[in-house]
Amino acid sequence: MLTRRALALAPLAAAMPARAGEPRLVVAGGGIAEILCALGARAQIAGVDSTVLFPTALRRLPQIGYLRSLSAEGVLSLRPDLLVAAHEAGPPEVLDQLERAGVRMVRVGRIHDPVSLVAAIRMVAAALDRSAEGERLAAALTADFAALARFAADPPQRPRVVFVLAIGGGAPQAAGRETAADAMLGLAGAENVVADYRGYRPVSAESLLAASPEAVVTTSHTVAALGGVEGIAAIPALAVLPAVRRRRIVALDSLYLLGFGPRTAHAARDLAAALHEAGRVPALPHRAWLDDVA
Known part of the structure; x- marks a missing residue:
């Protein structure tokens, strides 16, 4: 159930608009926040969870709790147009509560290798209508991982x-x-x-x-x-x-x-x-x- 405090804070948060025509974002997940910044969406981020540590300026934004134990109040008080959440975000009942409250959400799949990272970038970029930026970022990372893979495939030794x-x-x-x-x-x-x-x-x-x-x-x-x-x-x-x-x-x-x-x-x-x-x-x-x- 939403508390009176969350409802009271909502008008104050709404008075802090995102950039014109771009969605106001709340982020759960340090790696996801870095993806958003690399896509050029940093100015749209209105709140973060405690795992968001880079760029360090994001630490000064309003907090919504820890990644695995998010605060519904904290998210709702910021009136996001979109919550972008890592695979580990939760607990499930809080995410369900946010969805019932009408919060639009993008749940990024588990990122565990270069392929899933590039897929996550494209997914987030599409949700933000930044597909061109997403393709540029994906191409750069694919090239970097390819260079590293050539070394890792046949290193001088494998410690x-x-x-x-x-x-x-x-x-x-x-x-x-x-x-x-x-x-x-x-x-x-x-x-x-x-x-x-x-x-x-x-x-x-x-x-x-x-x-x-x-x-x-x-x-x-x-x-x-x-x-x-x-x-x-x-x-x-x-x-x-x-x-x-x-x-x-x-x-x-x-x-x-x-x-x-x-x-x-x-x-x-x-x-x-x-x-x-x-x-x-x-x-x-x-x-x-x-x-x-x-």
């Missing part, structure tokens, strides 16, 4: 890597098959040593030693939360690994590495450069959507 997230005080969580992390390792020409399960699961020192990774990949958020690289090295399940003792630890920004937005090809290229001899990894053209402009 064995484990991707971990340290959650709470227990064992670190390692990425298995069908995760964004697993996909990024493949794009970077590396082998994920965790292949016997899907998703993330806690891993022990014994299982990691048996897998014998040559490097550990994680997010900069995880490293910061643990007080730096030394904090990673202090985790018992990781401290025993020769790769950790040699400080073969690669950390990249979470959204950049796992967001599967327009920056994904460059993120995979940066990961490849960190895991291989950097000089052997092809450079990619600079793209406007890489810039964090105000």
